[in-house]
Amino acid sequence: MLEGMSTAHELFTLAEVGEVYVEAASCPRVYQIVRARRRLRTTFRGEPPAVWARIEGILAAAAWRLSTIPLPHNTPAIGLQPLENEIALLVPGLFDSSELTAEVATAQEALAALCDSGENPLGDLVLAILGTAIAARSAVGLATRLALGPVEDWLKSVGMEVPILLRDRIGSAPPFETLVLVGSPRWFPAAALTAPRADSTCFVQFDWLGSPRPTEGLLPGASAGVARPMRATFSAGAHTAEPDELSPAPNWEAISARAAATARVRTSAAEPDVEARLLVLAGEYGVFVEEGDESDLMVAVAAPDGSIEIARRSARTVVPGDFVVLRSGGSAPDYIRQLADERFGAARYRAHQRRWKDALRAATAGAGGFSAAQRELKRRGARAANLRYWLRDASIRTRDPSDFRAICEFSGIASEAGTIWTAMEHIFGAHIEAGFFIRQRLEEAVERIGFGEIERSGRSDFEIEGCGSMSIYRVDGRSPATARVPEDLLKHPFQLEAGVWHE
C-alpha cells in the first residue's frame, strides 16, 4: 500500500490490536500529600478559609507535579522547594491540634523529605520500559506542560534520545513501537486507549492511583464499541486515590464570578453582560471569549513545513494546546478596530456605524424589549437570532444586505440604509486590510522569537507597529460552561488568583 493509505491502515490496525497496559511505581510520601489534601477538601467542602485554601493549592500542585513529571524529586524544574518554603511558613500558624492539622503537618514533612530526595520512581520505570523497546521508534508522553525541556534533557543525560510529546500532540504524531505515558490514563485523552498510537502503550503511574477503569468510546449506544481491555501489571494497595482528585480542575464557576465582579467595579453599570467562555492561559492568566459565529480570535498555527501562520478562528474551536494572540498592556483588546481607524481610513465612517447602532437600540427599547424586537425583525424577514450581536459595537454590518434593510426599516432610518451600508462596506474592508497587516507582522515577530521557544515557555510578548504590545499565550484550559460577564472583559487577559490552576 502506498504512503498515506498505509499510514491510515496502520492506525486502524493499532486501534484493533495495539496493546495498552499500566505499570506502577511506589511512593508513599506523595500519597501522604494527596491524603492530606483530600481531608482538607472534605473538611471545608469547597469553601476553606484563605490560609487553608492556599495550603490546599500547595498540596495540589505538589501532588500533581510529582505524579506527572518523571524527574528526580529534588530537581529544581519540578519546583517543590518554593512550595515547601511557603507551606513551612503557613503550617506553624494554624495553632490547633486537630487531626487535619496533624495530617497537613505530616504532608509538609513528606514534602520536605521529597525536596531532598534524588529518587525518581516514575522516571526509573520509564527507563526500564524504554530499555526493552526500540528507542528509535519510541516516545514518552506527558500529561503536563511543566518541565518539558528538563525531562527531555534528563532522558538525554541517561542516553535515551526519544521524542517527548505533550498529551494534546500524541494524536498528530506518527505511530510508534512503544509509547510510555507518564500518569494515570485519566489524564490523557481517551483516544490513547481507544485509538492507540503505538504497538505497545504503557501508562506509568503510582500504585495508589488504583487499577484503571474500563475504557468507553465517544458515542454512547454506538453499534460497535471501541472499548478495549487494559492490563494492569500491579495490584493497588489499600491507600487508593482517584486520578480525578489530582488533575487540575479549577472551580470554573468561582473564577468566572470573581473575574466578572472585578470587571464590574471598573465598568459603568450600563455595560451589558454577554455570554462568554473562560480560557485558562499559560502563566496563570485567564481570558473570556465569545463563541458566536461572528466572533473570532487570532491564533498561531504551526504549518506542516514548520512555518507559523497567524489565522482567525472561531473561539468555539480553540482548545487547550492552541496559541492565541491577545493585546496586552492594558490597551483596548480590539486592536483591529484601532488599526483600521488609524491606518486604513475607517474612522471617517464610524459616525454612520454609531447612527445605525443607536437607532437599533432605540427601536429595540421602543418595541418593548429584546424579545419583542426580535419578533418584529423576524416578521420583516431578518435573521433575528443575531440581534444580540448586531446591537454590539463590535459588529459592523449584517452578512446579508436584506437583513440590514430590515434593521433600518425597523429602526426608522430606511431612507439612509443605502448610504450606511456603503459606509459599513468601507469599514469592513478596512478591517480586512488591518487584519492582513497585523497577521504579516505577527508572523514575522513569531519567526524572530521561534515558535519552539513560545511552545516551551507558554507565552511571549512583542511590540507590533501600530498596535502596541501583543502577547501569544498557550491555552491550558477551557471552561466547560459559559458565564455572563461584562462586555469589556472580552479578550482582555487577566491574572488568575494564585493556585486556582495548580499546574
Next chain:
Amino acid sequence: MFLSRGAAEPLGVAEGAMIGTLPDWAAWVVRVGEELSRVRGEYRVWMAITAPTRLFLACLAAAGAVRGAIHAEHQDQAGHFASLAGLPPDTPITWVGTDGMLRSGYLLGTEVDHGVDCLVYRQRTYAGIGPTTKRLRTHCELIQPMDPGAEPFAGRRPLALCPAFARAVAGVPLEQLAGRSRLTSLLVGEATTLEIDLRASVFAAEDATGTHVGCLLDVVRARRFLHAGAHFRSDIIPSVSTDVPDDIDAAHVALTVFDGPQGFLRLRDAAPGNLLFVIDRWSPSSAEAVGEFLRERAVRSTEDVELEAGPPPAGIEAIAWAEVS
C-alpha cells in the same frame, strides 16, 4: 497482504503495479456513503462515526455517495432535448466527443434536418469559433449546458485524470460520470487536507485492459479542484464557513460529509441531504461535537435506523438515526 480482492467492491488499493483489496474500514465507509446517497424522501439520516484517524474517510464516503447517486439517475432523452432547445442562443455548452474528450462551444439553436430534430452548435477552438455542427435529438444526451458563469474553453480536455480508473470504480460509462454536472455530495472540512486525500494516487481499479492506479478526485469530482468548465459531482465547503455558499445548488445533494467537528458545529443546520459526521477520536473538540450531535437527536423527531452497510469494522464506532420530517 491485500492481494486477494473481494468481488463486490471495484475500488482497491495500489500495491505497486498491482491491486489489493480495500481494507475493511475503507470499504465499509464507501458502502455507507453509497447507501446514504439513496436515502431520500420523508426522512433524512444523521450519522456519526468515530475513528482512530480521519485520513481518507470523508473522501471515501463521498466517492460512495457519488457512485450511488449516479446509479440512481436515469436519462430522460426527450426531456433533455427539450430543455436544451429551450436555452437562449449562445448558451455555453459542453459535449463529449467520440474520442471521449470534453469539448465546449456555443449553442445556436435547433433545426429540422430530413424530418429529424437536431441541435446546432459551434465549437470553441484555439483559432476562434469552429464550423457549425448538428447533432440528432437522439444523440444529445452528452451535450450539457455549462455551469453558470463558465465560459467555453478552447480545444479538448480529458474527462478524468485516469479515465479507466474512474470508469471502473464508478461502474458507468465515463461520460455519464464526468459529462454532466449534478451536485450529489458536499464535503465540509479543511480544503487543503481534503485536496491531499482526493489527489493521492494510492487507489487502484482494474478492467479488461489492466490495472489502473488513480485518485478519489476522479470519482468524487469536487468542483473546487477541477479545471474551469469541467463537470462536477461534489463540492467542498471550508469548515470555517458560516453558511452554505449561495452558489451551491442543493436540490440534488444526497449527502453532506463533515470531515471533523469544526464544520459540523457551524453548518449542521444549513447542510442539505443526509449528514455524515466523521470524527477523529484524537481531535480535542470531538467530545463537544459529539455532545452537540446527541443533543440534536434529543430535540428532533427521530427514529432508529439500521444501515445495510452492516456493523462497522474494528476501530470504528457508529451511530445513526433518522429525522422524520
